[in-house]
Amino acid sequence: MRGEDDRVSVSPGERSVRKRRARGSISADEILHGAYELASAESLDSLSMPRLAQRLDVGVTSIYWYFRSKEELLDVMTERALAEFDQAINVPVDLAWDEYLTTYFTAYRDVLRDNSLWCDLIVMRGSALSPEALRVAKQRVDVVVDILTKAGFATDDALRAHAVLSVYARGAILHYRQWDSPDSPVRIDAEFPDQIDPFSVTADEAFAFGLQNAIRGLRALLAQSAKR
Amino acid sequence: MRGEDDRVSVSPGERSVRKRRARGSISADEILHGAYELASAESLDSLSMPRLAQRLDVGVTSIYWYFRSKEELLDVMTERALAEFDQAINVPVDLAWDEYLTTYFTAYRDVLRDNSLWCDLIVMRGSALSPEALRVAKQRVDVVVDILTKAGFATDDALRAHAVLSVYARGAILHYRQWDSPDSPVRIDAEFPDQIDPFSVTADEAFAFGLQNAIRGLRALLAQSAKR
DNA sequence: ACCTGAACACCGTTCAAGT
């Protein structure tokens, strides 16, 4: 329990004696940066307006000059997370379509599984995206769709394939959070030897199986439509 | 904004004059029932210990005699939700394996999509399951696995197929919550006519496509292993 | 225009009582 000392506590001698800050001494960027750092170092759950203000050495209410609400602050944090996430996944575009999908969505899952802040902001939270963030998201989709259509898929099928695989990847992340994460609250200890343990499938195995299965399905779809 | 009046407000004349309740007048069941009703009528978010106590006409702290924490209360609520959810899905077992999977997982998604309390408790929240709840869950899986193995799948593949489809369904629900729900916070208004709109795929279409695609993949897998 | 403390209406939880 050491290290839990960063509460709001003020040592008895020096009573909260922060000087009033100058007029231009805070900025939206600075607040965003501080919030992101705090959530990064601890967790999104532990990001609160008072804790953030304390960290920035600012009055709590000052934050509200730059962000109408915590919600709005989180929205902007999500934009940053999305941009960083976007950069974290880079897949060579010269792969065959099935290899591309495998690489892309495996990275998609791994990255979000291993960065809990990105996961909290992007996967768990539905936030209002700015036109700019929307543009980036659409561009990503376009790359995948492009590769699939060039491989012979109809545009609609390519779009749906992307939607399906990203939904699947996010589902896998959600599942991981709840069952397979090292700090998951869920513990399974009961044993019923006469029944098959449906949780014996580890997350990695299961994810890879599902991804390959979906790609097998797409391959069959491609073969079907090629025949006609 | 009418109907927002069920705050903790007490009319000025009659100051909170609740009589002290008798010794055996509360029970864990009663609390669970009240909590479930409150969350059902409003939302899980709006379930708080003070609001629940008020509804049950009980001192807030009395709840803590029966439940160590709100977390524990939510765990028990989840058990109830799981049991009800289990009953809400009944699929005839005499279907062909692919029809069975389609029916089962479509129902799985529809039911959780349309009951936000079940969704909050079962999908969004990772909770510690009792041995009993675990038994029920495993039994469900067993039925699916049984049908698949009888159709010729290896036990491991059957297990993985189940895991994959339930992960996919939960991913679809998560996606629905964030993008397609009528009361979703996310609004897309920006238009880029030169790009394909990756969100034009409605949730229902996309889900059905993914489900059928996965089944197509499984069919191909079955054909492969039958050859050997 | 920007920064602030006090105040408000909430939380979940503990603790020392009451009966």
Add this chain to the structure above:
DNA sequence: ACCTGAACACCGTTCAAGT
């Protein structure tokens, strides 16, 4: 054994000031 109010340590947000 069971029920309780007061109290604690937090939240997010508003408002009427200060500079």
